[in-house]
Amino acid sequence: MSAVKHLLSKLSLDKSSNAPREHTHADHPSLHEPSREEIEKEEQRAERARIDEEQAKEREANKREAYEARKEEEPVCFRARVHHVRAISPKIMFLIFRQQIHTIQGVLAVQEGAISENMVRWAEGLSRETIVLAHGKLQKPREGQEEVSTTTVHNFEVRVEKLFVIAEPSVPLPFQVEIASRPKTTEDQEDYHQVRVGERTRLDNRVIDLRTPTRQAIFRIHAGLTRLFREFLDSRRFIEIHTSKFEESGVESGASLFRVDYFGRPAFLAQSPQVGKQMCIAADLERVYEVGPVFRAENSNTHRHLTEFTGLDVEMAIERDYTEVMDLLDQMILHILRGLQERYRDEIETVKLQFPHEDFVFLDKTPRLKFAEGIQLLKEAGWKEEDGSDPSEYEDLSTKAEQRLGQLVKEKYHTDYYILDKFPLSARPFYTMPDPNNDNFSNSFDFFLRGEEILSGGQRIHHALMLEQRMRSAGLDPDSMKEYVDGFRWGCPPHGGGGIGLERVIMLFLKLGNIRWASLFPRDPKSFSRSGNDSVETTAALAQQALLQGPESSTVAKRQGKDMPPLENLIAKYGDGTNTSWTDPSWTVWRDEKTGAAVGYMTKSGFAIAFGNPLCETKQIPQVAQAYLGYLRQENLKPIWCCVDAETESYLTDSLGWSSVIAVANQKLNPAQADLEDDKNVRRKMHRMEREGLQVAEIQGEVDKETRDELEKKLEEWRASRSGRQFHLTGVRPFDDMNHRLYYIARDKEGRICALVVLAEIAAARGFQVKWALEFPGAPSGSIEYTLSYVIKKMGEAGVQSATFGPGASQHLHSADNVSGVTMKILEKSYNGIASRFNLTNKSLFRTKFGVEEEPLYVCYPKGGIGLKGVKAILDYE
Incomplete structure (x- = not known):
């Protein structure tokens, strides 16, 4: 249909029929002949519709196959990004166009009456990543070049005839995406001098x-999985559900x-859909599945x-029994693995360019081992835990043990995929059904x-009385989860299930090495930095210069002879x-002979208890x-690192297989954003001190x-006024x-000293520590709040964006990595008793008045290397 007829057909339809027909001016005297402008607009719309239709058809097929199956001189029209531009002369240039994972070479050359030198120069100036609409014809690569090796379409290139800019970077x-897309082998060549894009x-x-094509x-593949x-699951009569992501309490x-x-x-936020899934079974939905977000507030900065x-x-x-669940989940995983390898071969090969790996190997019948086996x-195989002990069949596997077992299974059964059955009950959640025989x-x-866990599952307890008993043993009140428990009280069938972490499966299947590459927009404990790490560090460094002269020492500078960098300077730098x-x-204080780095520790009952990170560059940790732990072995001391x-925790747990718990938090704040009058009590005390005429003087350096x-006299009075055992x-x-x-x-106003606040200079990214904040006996109530508020405001005005009160006790002990359920219960009981007896959290509660945020700190120890003696040693250091 011509553009004129198409326009006319849109303007009217025969009222007596649903079918369109030809119309004359007599039918509608009010209609006029379309103008030239209207005709041109309609022709443009028709052309765009044709292009859209062509592109939609092309997207249905593999891009590379679609091009390589075509004929020479066939016209093409497509939208793509400019991936690379290379000028040969003022009259000819090459462009590489990119559509997602596919690339094709374009040639733009001067043609009399069609393409001018000005057009070639204009195209040379196109920024990479510009989105263009290209018209042209397919042609074989120029004579002497059988195929184009740098693109995914090898046997054709596009002779560009028209080029329109749709959007460009501002x-x-x-x-550059072109640089970030280079194969890993190219980036790793020693003689390759171009920039490599860091993680x-x-x-x-x-x-x-x-x-980038790899991403x-x-x-x-992510979507395919x-x-x-x-x-x-749809083929097995499962129903897809969507459970709430708000919960009253957690279950995992x-x-x-x-x-x-x-x-x-x-x-x-729901840490799993476990509660909702089980409630659906109690509601007789029988078979359910869900794909949805899971939230875990675990401060683990690891690769997985x-x-x-x-x-x-x-x-x-x-x-009949829980093996039905295991069988079905096994069949599901095999279906996924086969499907990925058969349907996404091109994508897997593309990923291999930047993440080289061997294809995933699995068997038709999956090996199943008992945990004890x-x-x-x-x-x-001679595997030993970090403390030299044998692994136990009654405790969960550490990450390192999992990885070693995966290697052993691969050697014995020649598979990257296997199942471990009959886990220790102590290592499982409260709702797990015990083995009836043991x-x-x-x-x-x-x-x-590939040696790492991707799915946990099993049979759930469906008897209400047993479930409630297990909940109480785990420290949970059944009435706090009444909606969940009622489903069992009203009768629930035997059931089971499992859960997979999608990103972890992708990471392991493609051997990406880091789970963040398998997440679209990864969220970890370091996400959502308020100002960005670099700007914070820069601002903090400048702010410190405004208040104090920064240190000169470093652990990466060449040492002169045996001179060690002064400890005080290292503290101020790192x-x-x-x-x-x-x-x-x-x-x-132990010092490293090679770098001058330092580790501070105390000894008690055969333990060397270190507190704080090593003073060195992060990359030197x-x-x-390793050098410090070697020294402790020579001294016959057992290490604990608090x-x-x-x-540091990531290195100790991931690389050395240590265990870790969270019992302490770094209590930090941003002085530049602190709202010091947000707390009513603080605000009231500040105003009272202003009326009392309190004045604060600042002294830098020598007093x-x-x-x-x-001050020494006041400190003696302060010490004499303290009662009870002090932990410091x-x-x-x-x-x-x-x-x-x-x-x-x-x-x-009489000139008597009422309070003292001392700031200590620490690493630039951390700003300052409020080292001591003391209110002396006889001072007006509120003196310390007033003085601290003054100091925090002073730091904020100087541009300091990070400060800390230092470590403070957490309300509760939390497991972080490689800690068994039994060990955790012993440690929790010891910690909670001591924390309650000695009011360990009082100092932390006082600091909350000033808007502190808690950043977890870890207590790390070799697996099996801590017990009640270790806990006592940590708390008995004074």
Whole structure:
């Protein structure tokens, strides 16, 4: 149909019939002949419709096959990004066009009456990542070149005839997709001098990173996996459900919760759909599955942990026994693995360019081992835990043990996929059904890919009385989960199920090495930095210069002879609120001969108890930690490492197989954003002190003798007024290392000293530590709140964006990595008793007045290397 007829057909229809027909002006005297402008617009619309139709058809087929199956001189029209531009001369140039994972070469050359030199020059100036609409014809590569090796379409290129810009970058790109897309082998060549895009840069600019063919392929496989998951379960009469992501309390042991304010009432983000799945079974839905977000508030900065991931969960009623669940889930995994390898071969090969790996190997019949059999395999292979003991069939596997067992299974059965059955009951959640023949074990299992767990499942307890008893044993009140428990009280069939972490499966299947590459927009404990790490560190460094002169020492500079960098300088360059204690004479400070790095520790009952990270560059932590642990072995001391951050904890637990718990938190705040009058009590005390005429004086560096004597007298009064046993990392010694201290002294209108706040300079990214904040006997009530508020405001005005009160006790002990259920219960009981008896959290509660946020710190120890003696040693260091 011509453009004119198409326009006319849209203007009227025969009222007596539903079918369109030709019309004359007599039919509608009010209609006029379309103008030339209307005709041109309609022709443009028709052309766009034709192009859209062509592109839609092309998207239905594989792009590479669609092009390579065509004929020479066939016209093409497509929209793509400019991936690369290369000029040969003023009259000819090459462009590489990119559509998702496919690329094709374009040639733009001067043609008399069609393409001018100006057009070629204009195209040379196109920015990479510009979106263009290209018209042209397919042609074979130029003579002497059989195919184009740098694109995915090899045997054709496009002779460009028209080129239109649809959109282009308006700011410089953080990196070029063409550079980020280079194969890993090219990037790793020693003589290759072009820029390599780092992991942090990629994640910080995720939208650009996602444009690379490798990332495009990963998320096609990502989508394919969920498609195969649904496809299999739909064929088995399962119903897809969508459970609530708000819960009153959690059900998964070892998984922390994100607390939310639910209209003034406490609630939590769901750490799994477990409650909803089981309620659906109690409601006779019989077979259900869900694909949805899962939230875990676990401060684990490892290669395999995220705080938010996609869960693929299954629950089903059981007819005979729990092996029905295991059989079905096994068949499902095999369906997914076969489907990925058969349907996504091109995508897998694309991923291999940047993540080289061997194809995933699995058998038609999956090997199934009892947990005890897996432990026996480890023992026969000579596997030992970190403390030198044999692995136990009554405790869960550590990450390192899992990986070693995966290697042994691969050697024996020649598969990357296997099942471990009959887990110890102590390592499973409260709702897991015990083994009826041995209540040390359970009717539960894990599935493993490439030596790492990807699915946990088993039979659930369906008897209400047994469930309530298990809940109480786990410290949960059944009435707090009444909606959940009622389903069992009203009668629930035997059932079981399991859950898969989608991102972890993708990571292991494609051997990506880091789960963040398998998550579209990964969320981990370091996400949502308020100002960005670099800007915080820069601002903090500048702010410190405004208040104090920064240190010169480093652990990466070449050392002159045997001279060690001064400890005080290392604390100011690398330290946090724990390291500042090491200047106290009660500490032993080990120094690394190679780097000059330092670790502070105390000895008690055969333990060497270190507090705080090693003082060194982050990249040196493994080297320094190994040297320090070697020194302890020579001294016959057992190591415990307290108050370390996520970087150090990750090395100790992932690389050395240590266990870790969270008992302490770094209590930090942002002085530049602190609202000091948000707390009513603080606000009231500040106003009272203003009326009292309290004045605060600042002293930087050396404190004069008269003021020191006056302060020493006040400190003696303060010490005499203290009662009860005190837990601390250092004595009150405010005049150590005065070069890295700031002193704020509050006096009343009579000139008497009422309060003292001392700031210690620490690493630039951490800003300052409020080392001591003391209110002296006889001072007006509120003196310390007033003085602290003054100091925090002073830091904020100087641009300091990070400060800390140092470590404070957590309300409860939390498991972090590689801790068995039995060990955790013993540690929790000991910690809670001591914390309650000695009011360990009082200091933390006081600090909350100033808007502190808690950043978990870890207590790490070799697996099996701590018990009641170790707990006592940690708390009995003074």
